Amino acid sequence: MSTRTQPAPRAPERLLAGSPAARRLVHEAAARSTVTRRVDVIGPGGHGKTVLLDALAAAFTAAGVTVHREIAGMTELGIDDALLLDDAHLLPPDELDRLALLAAAPGGHLVVAHRPWPRPPGTAALGSVLAATRPPVVLEALDRTGVAARAALLLGGDGPPAELVDHVFEQTAGLPGLVDRLLGALVERVGSDCVRGMPLPAEPPAGLLVQLGYLVHGLGDEVGGLLLARALGAPLESEVLIPLLGLSPDDGAVQLDELLEAARAAGMLTGDGKAVPLVSAAVLARTPRASRIELRRTLAEIELDRGGNVLAAARGLLGTGASGSRVAAVFTTAAEEALRTGSPEAGELFDAAVRAGSSALALAAGRAEAAVLTGDLDLALTQADQVLSDPDLVPPADAVRAGTVAAAVLAHRGLLGRSAELYRWMSTALEPAMGATAVLAVPALIGTGALDEAGKMLHAPAAGHGAPVRPPTLLAGAEELMAQGVYDSVAGSPTAALSQLTRAASLLEASQRSALLPDTPAALAALVAVHCGELDVAQSVLERALRVGLGGRGSVTRHRLLLGWIALFRGATGAARSALAVASPPGAVLEPRDELLAAALDVALARRAGDLAVLMTAWGRAREAIVRHPVDLFVLQQLGELWVAATRLRESSWVRPHLDEATHLLSRLGDPALWAAPLHWSGLQAAILSESRDAAKLHAAALEAAADGSRYAAAMAAAAQHWVRLLDSEVDAAGVEAAARGLHAVGMAWEGGKLAGQAAIRTRDRKAMTALLGCARALQSTGPAVRPVAVEADTDSDPRGLPVTATETEAVPDLASDGADGPLSDREREVAELVLEGLTYRQIGERLFISAKTVEHHVARMRQRLGSGSRGELFAHLRQIVGPGTDA
Helix, strand or coil: CEECCCCCCCCCHHHHCCCHHHHHHHHHHHCCCHHHCEEEEECCCCCCHHHHHHHHHHHHHHCCCEEECCCCCCCCCCCCEEEEECCHHHCCHHHHHHHHHHHHCCCCEEEEEECCCCCCCCHHHHHHHHHCCCCCEECCCCCHHHHHHHHHHHHCCCCCCHHHHHHHHHHHCCCHHHHHHHHHHHHHHHCHHHHHHCCCCCCCCHHHHHHHHHHHHCCCHHHHHHHHHHHCCCCCCHHHHHHHHCCCCCCHHHHHHHHHHHHHHCCCECCCCCECHHHHHHHHHHCCHHHHHHHHHHHHHHHHHHCCCHHHHHHHHCCCCCCCHHHHHHHHHHHHHHHHCCCCCHHHHHHHHHHHCCCHHHHHHHHHHHHHHCCCHHHHHHHHHHHHHCHHHCCHHHHHHHHHHHHHHHHHCCCHHHHHHHHHHHHHHCHHHHHHHHHHHHHHHHHCCCHHHHHHHHHCCHHHHCCCCCCCCHHHHHHHHHHHHHHHHHHCCHHHHHHHHHHHHHHHHHHCCCCCCCCCHHHHHHHHHHHHCCHHHHHHHHHHHHHHCCCCHHHHHHHHHHHHHHHHHHCCHHHHHHHHHHHCCCCCCCCHHHHHHHHHHHHHHHHHHCCHHHHHHHHHHHHHHHHHCCCCHHHHHHHHHHHHHHHHCCCHHHCHHHHHHHHHHHHHCCCCHHHHHHHHHHHHHHHHHCCCHHHHHHHHHHHHHCHHHCHHHHHHHHHHHHHHHHCCCCCCHHHHHHHHHHHHHCCCHHHHHHHHHHHHHHCCCHHHHHHHHHHHHHHHCCCCCCCCCCCCCCCCECCCCCECCCCCCCCCCCCCCCCCCCCCCHHHHHHHHHHHCCCCHHHHHHHHCCCHHHHHHHHHHHHHHHCCCCHHHHHHHHHHHHCCCCCC
């Protein structure tokens, strides 16, 4: 058949959008280019072969070329003839041979379009002839740009929303026919204008799914079965698909290849065989639920038998009601697989295994471990206790597993002593099964003062007791390094301890495993780093731990609070408050260990802000936290902070029993300098607050003895000597400044500034006073988000009638001279800004290192200079000068 009088219908431009090769071919045809004389067009169904041929027919016709669309009766092509042949893969062999002869002859244009499969006899010969003059034009899937181009031509306007393009691309994998169908269905449902602003549907249009379901049905049951298997998550592996689809064991591989080719050629799978979400939805919608469940069950059992990815298969069985011993085994295996990767799905899978018929007691240890992953510590303890209540009814390995869970949870709840007791019991009653995992007990034993016992457990070869040698996995290495690091922090080198704990955290990060530990190596590394004055190391290891989810969900709060603690030491009180707010929002109930850290951070922030009312509120929280948390080695720094606050508020009785326990604990450990020095520093500050010179000298001497332990201890020891001298108003200005800068260098910016400020108000040398005051302000204003915090000395009373001592507040004279420019000096402008924020004179003084009386004088001068007749007028004038602020 030929046409000259009637032009071929012009294809919609949008159906070629996103396909540069196709559009280029049409332009060549319109120009009667010689490069279009022989073209082989290959593409799966729905990729636009027919649309392209229609567009070529229109272009050739417009250029005066006679277009033929069938080969029947044709023996040759004239110079002005064009044969455009679609679906060449369906031609019989004799027509393919004749087509090859036409392609080999000179003259005319020949464009042959076909799918990549099937390949009947004669296809190869034809392809060779066509490829001799031009490489085949392969129509491929669209990328996001191609999808956007088609959507833009359909919707018009300025272009489609990015969300729509992403949605269509993800649902269709860019297969052109599916892209056009989905876009058309969406427009048909709500109209082109509404598509731009509509929320994207959770499910594809039902009508479209029905249409695609019929298309899949037309491909035959075997191809439909393959698409269903891929939709259910079956891997593209013959070992799975051959038995799943019931193919012949003998030639199943060949059959499977043919099915895959057929599905790809029909445009129902991507080129690499991946399932297309839109097609999968259509297949699943067409398949009865019972058939889907049975296929999922078969898939899961195949994966179980071959040791494959049981987790992916088991996910599909969740909620289907499938049961039986085989299904229970699938869920159990999948749950263990989820545990190894730290997936929170483990608990749900264990529960499904119990519902499917597994013994609840047999799975209790695994369920306990899974509960730790999700942060459900109550459930973890309940499940672990079921095993430990009668360990003879379960294998020893399960008893060890449950005991390890319970010990980790008890430590997290602040009961490190009980955790150590449980480790002791396991090492005795379950020694062979405990094996090399006994090193987990070391941090708990050392944390409660059992140094010798921890050393024996750390260095005793487990294999010598009949236990199997533990494989050198990443997890095993992390546990051993953590144990050695904690031990060295007490009995060895702090530097070595920090190195080992940091490496333990790195190993555990790489293992992608949420280990059952009494504490995370990241948290312990951060604590040791803070005690060494290495704040950068502490912050880095904690930030990495948060990024990778080290320790599971239950450790997130601890890591965030420790980051806040580090920010406090840096002087970044804003960052510290933010960390506290995120980790402990209003109404949150924290575990005792986290609550003690949060309460100590709350108290520390209030004390550094010099806000007595806020400090009293924070102290109420801290008293309850102290009651709930026994003393262990890893909370001594927080205990020290509470000691100072309690002394400030004359509530020392709340911390005295804990301080006695802490002293006894350190004594049993040999008074390790790394851990003892910060507590002695807090004791020094408490002694200064209570004006106890003897106690201050004792703590200063203890710090001097620990000075060789680390640069952190050395900085505190140097500062301690000056604090003792300040009690007698002896000021070595140069020495004080050096000591204050030494404190700042190890992360004690606030403490350094406080020392310099106290020395400034005690020296009679005005030059030294100026230098020390400048030093104090410089030290406390460095670092991110730091606002200078100071306290002033007077005999005012706090809201409870307690006198404010000179050691908690500083009367620092305002040495700044007024500037000559503008209505306010620089100092007055600073005061004005804080007045407009609603701060009291005392609070302003604390911020600016001046006394409340000096603030009052500044305000009086401003009022006089500005001619303000009332407080309201003063606020109005100040707002005009420095900004709106906030009225008190």
